[in-house]
Amino acid sequence: MAKYEALVNGLQIAIELGVWRLNTRGDSQLIVDQVMKESSCHDPKMEAYCTMVRRLEDKFDGLELNHIARKYNEATDELAKMASARALVPPNIFTRDLHKPSVDYASAAEEGPPVEPIEGSEAPSVAETPMAEPEVLEINAEPPKADQGMDWRVPFLDRLIRGELPADRTKAR
Secondary structure, eight states: OHHHHHHHHHHHHHHHHTOOEEEEEESOHHHHHHHTTSSOOOSHHHHHHHHHHHHHHTTSSEEEEEEOOGGGOHHHHHHHHHHHTTOOOOTTOOOOOOSSOSBOHHHHHHHOSOOOBOTTOSOOOSSOOOOOOOOOOOOOOOOOOGGGOOOTTHHHHIIIIIOOOOSSHHHHO
């Protein structure tokens, strides 16, 4: 599903940029085959994403999906390295933070195709990408009861709430 999310959002960004013809390369043979109708989707979630890609495909004069072996996909490898290192995104790379799936596959499983994007999943503006409100997790400051044993969340809560680190340097790191 992550590969489909990347494809859907890449297509939406290309549409926003006014791209008419696009040659897309991906390292997922399954996704390429499903979109090109060489393979069927057996999972309702995958079917919902595939349907969304096919709908976006209609907005192009030409869209070609090609499989490229992962070891030859250096651009994707570099982007993955930047993301895992939390490095700054170069100015020529378009990004968008996703907080929910681009397709509503829950209703797609009940109703079947067609699938529409979830509200708020439209492509970002090139001139100005709005900053989404971050989702906030409510933290319960109450420590666990003694009879429950050590809760794995306690060290994290100590750090988040009280700013305390474990005495062991390895654990603190």
